[in-house]
Amino acid sequence: MTETSPRTENPPRPLRVLAAMSGGVDSAVAAARAAEAGHDVTGVHLALSANPQSFRTGARGCCTIEDSRDARRAADVIGIPFYVWDLAERFREDVVEDFVAEYEAGRTPNPCLRCNEKIKFAALLDKALALGFDAVCTGHYATVVTREDGSRELHRASDMAKDQSYVLGVLDERQLAHALFPLGDTLTTKDEIRAEAERRGLAVAKKPDSHDICFIADGDTRGFLAGRLGTAEGDILDEAGQKVGTHEGAYGYTIGQRKGLRIGTPAPDGKPRYVLDISPVDNTVTVGPAAALDVTGLTAVRPRWCGTPPAGGGRYTAQLRAHGEETPVTAEVRDGELSVDFDEPVRGVAPGQAVVLYDGSRVVGSATIAATRRAGAVPAA
Template sequence: MRVLAALSGGVDSAVAAARAVDAGHDVVGVHMALSRNRDQFRTGSRGCCSIEDAGDARRAADVLGIPYYVWDLSERFEETVVADFYAEYAAGRTPNPCVRCNEHIKFEALLDKGLALGFDAVCTGHYARIEDRADGTRELHRSADLAKDQSYVLAVMGPDRLARSMFPLCDAASKDDVRAEAAARGLGVSAKPDSYDICFVADGDTQGFLRDKFGARPGDIVDAAGRVVGAHDGAYAYTVGQRKGLAIGRPAPDGKPRYVLEVQPVTNRVVVGPAGDLEIAALVADDAGWLAHDAGPAAGDVGQAAGDAVPGPWIACSAQVRAHGATAAVRVRTLPGRALRVEVDRDAGGPGLRGVAPGQSVVLYDGTRVLGQATVSATERVTATAEVRG
């Protein structure tokens, strides 16, 4: 196969490309330039788009003996990932830019351009596993190394793009093993630190990044009863579950810490309360997409139209709301308009779901298999005194 290997400049993508070469594929490396102003991207190990990454990717391609190109996807990145980031925070929601990058850049813009140029598949260094079913369809599963599993951020890709994807690190036992393999292959990125945080927030200060965009918008911090307990410079800078940086001078009646329970962009208020109020009983999510052909609308009909008025049957599964968060036992049913209702099985034990914010992705699993995902739009708290609706 002709394979387009996405080379980020890190060790994972380099080893993934090397394995694709070993498998006999005709591999071409490409690095995605996601910003025209390269100075805004941090150097070092914090992000995945630092200035030196393009050079590291080129050197990896040279070692592997494959052609190498840089594709300018900066305009698409700005219009989708960065614009969505701003819009979601302005609406009092908490986005996941890595999910949006995988959706709009790595498995939409990159793959679509690759297919137009005659490539058969895109190869990336994600930690996830693809299984082929007897009927020719494909399933997305968690990787062998659960500590590095990235199936959560890949769940948004959809079945058509999954069919054109390769994840050669699917069976990697650990990141240490991948680094050792890179060193053995003579790849200079073998000891390069992992990237983390949001690549387009140059200094890692998300609140400062948002403040530069929106400016100061002073407002009240209130408790669940509406009593003013503090002040803020912009509700957009807060997210559900946040504890640090609240600057509340008045202690809670019980002396325990308070957390953000809700962000209200219309009233410009931030609602805080005790940790127990972060526990949710159910959530509603929109824009559902399904990878599993035996789940989803109408018990397998993944093409449910927005006008359908009949909810689907309840499905028992597990749900995850953060990239490396714990899963909770739930039951889920489809709602009209590509929506979902997810209810936590509180009798199953386990961690449940806490601090879930509108805008987060909820990914549904059957064991290691990804069933589908959607974007949280509303949550219902366990506590009888409060219900948060996004």
Template sequence: MKVLAAMSGGVDSAVAAARAVEAGHDVVGVHLALSRMPGTLRTGSRGCCTIEDASDAWRACERLGIPFYTWDFSERFAEDVVEDFVAEYAAGRTPNPCMRCNERIKFAALLERALELGFDAVCTGHYAAVRPGPDGGLELHRAADDAKDQSYVLGVLTADQLAHCLFPLADTPSKELVRAEAAERGLSVAAKPDSHDICFIPDGDTRGWLAERIDLTPGPIVDADGRAVGEHAGAQAFTVGQRKGLAIGRPAPDGRPRFVLEVRPKENTVVVGGRELLDVDRITGIRPTWAGAALPEARTGEWFDCALQFRAHGEIVDARARQLEDEAGGPRWEIEPARALRGVAPGQTAVLYRGTRVLGQATIDTARNARLAAGSDA
């Protein structure tokens, strides 16, 4: 099989490519240049897609004896990931750029070009598994290593894309074994730190980065009853569940900490309240996709049992969900967790599971707090 190995410059993609070569595939390594002005050096485990990463990817391919190329996807990345990130925050939502990158870059733009060039599959170092389902179709499943499982950020993959994905690290029990294997193979990235944070904000200062791209203006901070309790420097820089940076200056009447409950960009208002007002008992999701075949209930609108995860490496809770039509006739999901969840924000991604199988994902549009809903109904 002719395989394109996506080489990030990290240890996972290097070992994944090595295993693809060892399995007898015809492998070509490709590093994606996602910025026209990449940083020269990483800062510890922050950032990725730097000149150092490109060099590490090249060295890994040299060691494996496979061809190496760099493809410039910087313009597509800027439009589909960076600009989307800014637009979502400007609209008061909390996006996940890694989901968007997988959806629009690694398993859309990259896969499309690979197939056009005659490749059969794209190989990555993601910790997830593609397995045959009972109906013969392919399904996306969690990896063997729960601590490193990345099936959440791959929940955007469709059945057609799964047919061209290769995840050689799926059954590896731990990251330590991957590093040990890299060292045995003589790969220079064996001890390289994993990248964290948002790759295009390597210093981790999301608020400062957004302030350079969104017109932030001061506005009111109000409590759940609409009473003004302070002032902010720009509503779009806040996200649901946030506590730090409110700078209200005086405690709540009950003396307890206050958290961001809602961001209203059109009114330039931030709503705050007690921790209990972050509890969510119903979620609506828009633009849902199924990772493989849709469940039969998707056609009937019936409730189906599942498990819900709304953050990468976040908690997983039992839930029920159903697929309905929105006002435009498109699909939407209603999700009810078995217990209240805290800090769910519009813009995040809700990924549904059944056992180890990823059913699919949707972008969270609304998250209802039972206490606030009861108050508004009174």
């Protein structure tokens, strides 16, 4: 499928903009660009933890006290008002508890995608609109364009190396109508963004990018889940159902995982084994050869469309991870669910992940993977 209608870039008229400022360089430069473009900008930092010291310290994460101070200093340099909004309870319910529940159910969630859906473009946007703001601005690398009929579309960033449209694929047309991404339509490298921040006098110019999951302080996801869910010893099985090892909680594994399996019995062919299936019902983890990971199709639930939902089936490309490559697919909506068939088998696909469909550079929408179809015998559902 190809795009045929002309499009124009983001709205030219001045807007009253609420800039979400994480304390990092991208959101600071985005806020500065929005202000320079003539918009009436107010900065806001989201306090997402009831105890900020429990989140990652130093410059590697987000949502810390340090980040709040960095955001405030950036707003002062830009010359815009600045506030801190407490969304900790909403974040805990919609992102952290959802993350734990998904792993407990044997699925692999994406908390950044959920945060965009539930916090930045739901809780934050709703509050912003109620206060009379026209739009929410973030430092994401993506582009919102306006078609001649006035409808909005989400497109990839001009620089594919920095594109973040995958984690924004949950936004609907209403949310896109109130979203600004000032970094998305410029072909600038991250070093150039940092240089721009330095020219603007922003102290975050040299601050390292955030990594991993912001609410897991030490980066130990398995340890975090064990603290929430406890330990529950279970069996690691091979494809024939034979026990080859034990684990302390099926939630500590993901489809396609190779390292950390602690399997005592080597494979007959001596080759590495990978996680093929996770079963919370009987607390087992099934492992097997890499070839058994080949996925030919999937079914996804809770589709969210970045504009008008597609009618019937069609040809698209799909992205399955935040920094993954596109793959050609045929996709169709059936009874409210999205069915996707891959032209060529793909690997590393797990229930709970998001599949995001693209038509050229345009984001069509996303859905949560519920089950996969494999060429092998082990189902992943």
